[in-house]
Amino acid sequence: MEDHFHELTDRVRGELRSPADLVTYERLLGLARKNTPAGREELARMLTAVERPLWTREIAAFSLGCAGDRRAFETLVLLLNYRDPVRCATAAHALARLGDPRTARAAAALATNPLRTAYALHPVRLLVDLRAPESVPALISTLERLLTPHTPYWRVALACVEGLGALGDRRAVPALTSALDHPRLAAAAAASLARLDSAGNGSR
Structure with missing residues (x-):
């Protein structure tokens, strides 16, 4: 502290x-x-x-x-x-x-609210830190909403991409694969997908 x-x-x-x-x-x-x-x-x-x-x-x-x-x-x-x-x-x-126990629910509500996307960066990062059941679904939902050309909130999308790699949940694969088509997200998406593949290989 x-x-x-x-x-x-x-x-x-x-x-x-x-x-x-x-x-x-x-x-x-x-x-x-x-x-x-x-x-x-x-x-x-x-x-x-x-x-x-x-x-x-x-x-x-x-x-x-x-x-x-x-x-x-x-x-x-x-x-x-x-x-x-x-x-x-x-x-x-x-x-x-x-x-x-209310924290993850509140952070997920802020991260996924399309009217508050400009302020979603820290709720997204908090969800990654918490590793709560709400974290992966909220990050996937937020990322998918931001996979549009020329989004002004690409830093939020990037935080989602990096966070999904850190959380290691393969439910994120489709959203991360879609992020490969976005120049500002492509490198981070590839790295996160590699982390998921490595984690999957290690569990077998």
């Missing part, structure tokens, strides 16, 4: 606007580092506090999520679907460590 926590706190420090913000920021950092039951209670209250800047909820949710406190789930899913990719990445890291 430490490296990601430092990246988060360094970024958030640039969002502070007043001496009161600095006091709140330092209070949150102290609570997160101590990780005591009383501290987690205070962090949890930050998740629903009104008239607070988003960064307070982000620090609280990240800290609680990495500590396995499921009260962070709703805020982390909100951040996973946020317009700022850096906040999405932070949320995905915490969700991967949260251990909440």
